[in-house]
Amino acid sequence: MIEPRWIALALLAITVIGSARLLWQQRRGPRRKGLHLVALLVLQCAASVLLYVTLAPPLTQARANRLTVLTPAADKVQWSPARGDTPVALPEAAPSTATVVPDLATALRLHPGTQSLRIIGDGLPARDRDTALPGQVQLLQPAPPRGWRALQAPPITAPGSVFHVHARAQGVAGASAELLDPAGVVVDRGTLGSDGSIVLEGVARASGRSTFTLRLLDASRHAVDSVPVPLQTLDQPAPRVLILAGAPGPELKYLRRWAVDTGLDVQAQASVGGGLSLGDAPVALTAARLAATDVLILDERSLPALGAAQRSAVQHALRDGLGVLVRTGGPLGDGARQALRGWGLTVVGNSQRAPLHLAADADAALLQARRGPQRPATQTTTYIDEADAASHSAAVPVLEQFPLRATDASALLHDGKGQPVGSWRGAGKGRLALLPVTDSYRLVLSGRDDRHAELWSGVLASVARPLPNAAQVRIDAPTPWAGERVALCNVPAAAQVRGPSGIAVPLHIDPATGTDRCAGYWPQQAGWHQVQQGDITQAFYVFDPAGASALYRQQQREANALLVRDATGSAVSGTVTAPGPRWPWLLAFVLVAGLLWWLERWRPRMPSPAP
Template sequence: MTATALNLWVALALTLVVVIASARQLRGGGMRRGRAWGVIALQIIAALLLYFCLAPPSRHQPAAGLVVLGIDADKAGTLPASEGPLLLLPEAAAVPGAQRVPDLATALRQHPASTLTLVGAGLPARDRDAVLPPDGRWQSTPAPRGWMALQAPADVAPGARFEVLAQARGVAKAKAELLDPADSVVDRATLGDDGRVQLSGVARAAGRSVFRLRLLDAEGHVVDTVPVPQQTLAATPLRLQVRASAPGPELKYLRRWATDAGITMQVQADTGAGLSVGDGAVPLEATALARSDLLVLDERSLAALSGAQFAAMRQALREGLGVLVRSAGAPSASTRQRLRELGLPLQGDGSSHAIDLPGDGESTMLAARRGPLASGTLPTRDGEDADRSSHSASLPTLEALALQVPAGSALLHDRDGNAVGGWRGIGKGRIGQLPVTDSWRWVLAGRDDRHGELWSGVVATLARAQVGGDALWSPRAITWKGERQTLCGVQAPLQAFNPNGEAVPLIVDGGAAGARCAGWWPREAGWQRLQHGERTVWRYVFDAGDAPSLHRQAMLDATTQALAAAAPVTRPAMQSVPGSRWPWWLAFVLCASLLWWLERRR
């Protein structure tokens, strides 16, 4: 029962007592009418005085400071002095003389304060929405040692490379290792001066898996480990149109890669005298280009296009078609002119030079990256035996032409981080230029996996944008077990499944109608299934126990944002406190004594 409701019941009880006593005075008949009304007035006054004794009127005074202890408050140094009470959140260790509160909002409601001093590692998710006082201070614990940021890989297609970005703190000369679900190291790198690192792996069959990111110190001891969720989705089959001025090994192995990747590919390679080999004539007209996702040309086939074909290709490019101009030789003046008309000017003399693209690191990680068949001796596509375990992690040098796309984005990067090729967005589509002439050498060297990764990245960058299958997005990149996660972009009924397999509907917040967001409280860690209309969506839920440093850093960041969002100090906060009771008690005793005297005198 609230204080207001209790005061109301007290007032009703006192009123009932006064009414009964007044009725007895009026019906008694032993007292003159004027004197009876005088006694009734004294009874009313006594009842009012008794009410104010029990519930004295409140008065306003400047609010005192409040100290709240949270997680690991004992590691934050000496507790600050405060005029107000010392309060403990549920996660805080016991302190003599401190009062335990269920949450921060309850503490602020029971003890209004002008200043709040939070001591500990930060606010848990339960307390981040509390309305904080205008003057908020934070006595924090030392920053955690280990992983402090993680960007999980995006969903990729089978056989594609995925990237993992992370940042660590507190470890000198540290290294990072990416381990696959079988605990085999697939990539290793040294952290930069800022603690950042980028690792990569290769996706296998469609499905969901959990890699692990391990942080090692200078002596090779494991400092911290976090899970890295990775989801591989079966990609929508792409449609490629390829026109070449002559057949060659680049087309041969490009077709083999496309067949293995499930890509529909139509090739036309001219042989001279009006003849061509491949899959027949590749029509370059509006209807055929609208059904294609990527058009691949070399410099001579681009220059040989008729005016109508070139106009149709340019219009299709603006409507979303991807165009790739691969190098088979130095571009002519007419080729450069047509590229300028398409919005992709080239710089450079087109001279030939060798380039080294990034390898796979140590040879001991090569088998893990290539999958379970890496340890066996398998025939190559040309029938030659190749012991895959004997190959080193280095890649053969390729030939490239000295061509650059000014103010464009890079298609590839060499071992030194220099851009190789480039692309630009034109309308809804993209056009790019790849100056590498002999990527097929990787296949002959037994590295068809890296050949596929190269072309998979190029095609994924330039091909027509596909309709995304998962429209849900979240303001927070990482979902934690037991903490509220916001899912936005809900355009259909959304359900989450509990550990028993029962569907729990998630309600869209009416206050965020534009973003259409719903709240989700996952109770289990790992991959969790959501049903968004007719589509099944998977989300990985992190457990704070599996990534303590990462969770602690997320709590520090969220607490910093909550304190920064508090209103600035404008005037001292006021709090309502009960007034003194003794004047009311004294007046009540005097009035009650007068009533007793009158009764005894009578």
């Protein structure tokens, strides 16, 4: 806003120039009468003064009133206006007798003496949260919405990977939840914890963008609320895996078979003594070979057999991003422990074998939905079909593990009771992990090749060398909503957003954001939106407030609670100083300007010459 002094200086300069013009015309002729000239000069000064007080009206004493703003769900709150209270309603509020204003800023301009603000309902929408609030703000909200209050959608997932959906609900006793795939088939279900939280999982299929559904059920199995769960699946380059074993065995056999069937770029070899090895061609652990590898898998025998130069090469490759996994088919000796300690993973625990109970399966329908359609056998028979059906309904066998763990490390897996199995930690840019499971191959022998693939897919995903990520647009909103502004940062030049309707909207970078290169975007439709820059496309999902009303209301309530907490202060009582009304000065300015215009053009009538 322009300061009043600059307005005064500009009007003074205009007045001086106008007066000089009148005096110059008076000197060059035709001459005006003295009274006419004085009236023009006086009216010109008066017009300048009136215009100034119109733009910057004098301060007056105004009553420090309280402004009550009705927001969405205000009709669910019991309240009554007090003396000196002025109620107004935002467009999103339910119809009422209060005066409707387009936004909060307009309401504050219409009531300049407002020093106390009372917000009724869920709170201010995103449009009004940047408005400067008075000294004291009070928030009266209805009961929390019944349904989902928080949702964490899964990140970008590779085809065939298991993804997890984290959510939290409120207001529903004995609640449970179901995760439905895009076809409406339930793929997972569970009971909410004491805090209302739950974690459900599914399996990503083919690459592309899809929308799952998270449904909340009450104790009677009636649907209470549902929210969409966006999932984006992208094809990833096949990890390059190198497996070195101290001896052949079934664990190596089925691990290699799974890697080949999955399409991984795998090379495996096992030592049989005497300098001989089985499997693929012998591999030298050089810096160049390790740089071309994403995951190096060793066992308790091949690890201590590495020479000093090989250990040094692996350590340097770890710092550059290599993933190293040590699996234990037998007790972990001192040599292997020292090697792991030298790389940064200190292992504690004994060599007593213990049973490993993996998480139990869901019911048969959920299990089939997660697996998807079975691949038909090449030469199917009745016995093959019966054996295949029996194996796919077989129980998960009890495996064997060593009670080994690493200090200052994260869990690699979890058993059926949620206890950690194995450990991993970062080492430079790479990751170092220990998997103390001896017989995961028994999952395949019992017909549960799906659980075997799930186990090793999760392990390699936690350890593999991270992919080089291209510069991506950052979305500064946990849940983008249709109709609300979304800040997109790291925006490249000439980028645009294409919505579900196919209309492309160019992005204009705000220079004030500096190196963050942020731009504002107002999505009008829910669904998948794509940021496009040349041939590069990045998708993000925009939620519909009507399709996830409980989640939208809860986020609005939480944002307003933070807003009120930061804005609360002491209110001013009595009277306050505020700008006076402008309309009287504007009316006087119009009258004076009109009179000045008429006198400027008025000329006395000359007498007619005598005949």
